[in-house]
Amino acid sequence: MHTMVIEITLIIVRIAVGLAMYQGSSASSSNEDSVASIKxxxxxxxxxxxxxxxCTPIGEATHGEGLWRPTFTNEDGRRLNVQPKFEFKFGLPKCKNNERQWKIYNAPNPPNMDLLKILSSGKLRHCTQCNFDNTDWTADELAEDEQENAKNKRYYDYEFGxxxxxxxxxRKENISTFYARVCLPIKKHVMHTDTMMRRIIDPSFRAISVACYLFVAVVYFVLPQxxxxxxxxxxxxxxxxxxxHCAAMVRIFPEFGSHVSFLIADVVMYVSLMSAFFWLSSLGYYIWKTFRSRNIFLRSTDGKKYCYxxxxxxxxxxxxxxxxxxxxxxxxxxxxxIADTPDIPQETIGWLAVAVLFTPVAFSVIFNVxxxxxxTNFIKRMNTYGRIHHKMKYSFRMFVFLFIIMGVAWSFTLLSWMRSELEYCSIVINLLxxxxxxxxxxxxxxxxTCLLRKTCNCCSPGEATQGLDWGEEMTAMNLG
Known part of the structure; x- marks a missing residue:
């Protein structure tokens, strides 16, 4: 009987010891998890x-050895002897709508230095214009620095995220250093000239330009004459x-980089501009061929020629x-x-592709000249004008004006790449x-304008043939 009691007691003790050991191991594991939770x-x-x-794989990098691992410091700036456990979260920070991303380079070059440190809490500390050694920050140095500039804080802490x-x-500077991208609030009360021109005036002017072009396209597409x-x-x-212009407006706002590809937007922007000059050259060729031809009554219809x-x-x-x-x-x-995108930096079109797209535009300008x-020489040598030649004369004048306007705007686009000051002129030229x-x-x-007034019923019933060009009397009679 006594032996059974002793055995039961031993079993109970073993169970209690096992539970205690399990709780201790779970507590230690929870402590380890809490340590490993630094992100x-x-x-x-x-x-x-x-x-x-x-972002480039380590094997393709030409400078530097090894992967980057953070070196932790405490709140006083002293480097920790025992580095805590941590885990990486990959990707650029998700900034708010009222924030923008900013690049910071750890540049320990006196007298003005930007120093970056990772604190034991997981925060990033950025010290600006520090005039001391960047190996360790002591509390005395930070306190002295704060006393000299009590109003202007010399270091900033950024939370995880x-x-x-x-x-x-x-590669150009041949240096390898510590780097960070942080979210900084945008000062709404401060509106720089560059920001105002690029982010407000440029898209507004382009929207007005799109409305003007659409109005011209609708007029020439809707009116049967x-x-x-x-x-x-x-x-x-x-x-x-x-x-x-629509593709150019996409390029203005890099914060939409997670939704669109700026490479595709740039290709569409330059290709559409090139095709516009091709259509302008086609208009000039058709007018030139009409004045050059002795027989203007061709068998091909306008629809068939437009297909060609x-x-x-x-x-x-x-x-x-x-x-x-x-x-x-x-x-x-x-x-x-393009590095100012919310996710990963996006590749955009290079100068070689731009040269391939703009060289035909330059040749089309030469052909138009x-x-x-x-x-002009054909028109000067003509003694008499038929109705079609008279009509083509007005079309030729429109072609000359279009060629001058588009050629000047294209020239300012090229000049804006050479000098940044001329980019503002290019923004205004696009609207003009x-x-x-x-x-x-x-x-x-x-x-x-007369056809527009007739179509919109804005004319008085008595207005008939006065002011019509190119023998449009029959058109006015048919319009009633």
Missing amino acids: IGKCCESNELIVDDR TYCADKIIL LKNLIGNIVTSLMLCLVTN YSLYVWSLTAVIGTMAIFSHFMLDTNKPI WFVATT QAILILYVCVFGQRRV
């Missing part, structure tokens, strides 16, 4: 670092300019666009990156281009 934001993946603002840190290699070959070419040209011109323009656009994309991916070695010169094209194609032609 550090890393800009690139675990096996990558940043090379010239682009508002920053990402990594190792960066700058204007739906000839020249009207269809003008409509196609306007739609290409609309596409160009469309086949020429879109085929040439597709071939050159494919060549530009091929040269960008296969031949270009210096591909620019030749069309203008030769057609749209307004002038609207005037040249619609409000500067009495025939078009």
